[in-house]
Amino acid sequence: MDSASYGGLSLSLSGGTDCQGLVTLCGENGEKLLEWHCNTGLPYAVELAEDRFYVLLLSDTGTQLRCLGTADGAELWRREDAEDYCDLGLLEGGTLCLIGSSRALVLDAQGGEVYGYEYGARPLGWSFEDGHAAIMLENGRVELYAEGERVYNED
Numbered sequence: 001m002d003s004a005s006y007g008g009l010s011l012s013l014s015g016g017t018d019c020q021g022l023v024t025l026c027g028e029n030g031e032k033l034l035e036w037h038c039n040t041g042l043p044y045a046v047e048l049a050e051d052r053f054y055v056l057l058l059s060d061t062g063t064q065l066r067c068l069g070t071a072d073g074a075e076l077w078r079r080e081d082a083e084d085y086c087d088l089g090l091l092e093g094g095t096l097c098l099i100g101s102s103r104a105l106v107l108d109a110q111g112g113e114v115y116g117y118e119y120g121a122r123p124l125g126w127s128f129e130d131g132h133a134a135i136m137l138e139n140g141r142v143e144l145y146a147e148g149e150r151v152y153n154e155d
Helices: none
Strands: 003-006 009-014 021-026 032-038 042-048 052-059 062-069 075-081 085-090 096-100 103-107 113-118 125-129 132-137 140-145 148-153
Touching: 003 042, 009 042, 021 042, 021 052, 032 052, 042 085, 052 085, 062 085, 062 096, 085 125, 096 132, 113 148
Parallel strands: none
Antiparallel strands: 003 009, 009 021, 021 032, 042 052, 052 062, 062 075, 085 096, 096 103, 103 113, 125 132, 132 140, 140 148
16 A cells, blocks of 8 residues: 655554545554545555645545545545546655656646646556656656656657
């Protein structure tokens, strides 16, 4: 199961007995601050920011991204997409990157689309590093930043 940390807080994802998954927010000393029960889909990735956390879920209609406040777990926004996104990570300036099998999507802090990047082929791997996403493709590498992409062809 996935986990994330930010500024002394930690976020973890686990199975739930009365829901499809449980997201737990803990403080610096490991004390539980919040539990959020996933009832709209099966959660598989989480990310934690300053005052919010993100949960990526598999729902009946595709992928669902939920943004919730760390103070009380209240939903700030929700985005549903038919694309099969498999991971998410924070970029610079509060932007968020979703990694899918055929494209990546960069969202602003309110869930609005900043831009998308079509791979053309399934990615070989990816990582989130130094405020950007690095995606390894068969013919090179692309780095996604809050303001746009940089493409490197390794041929």
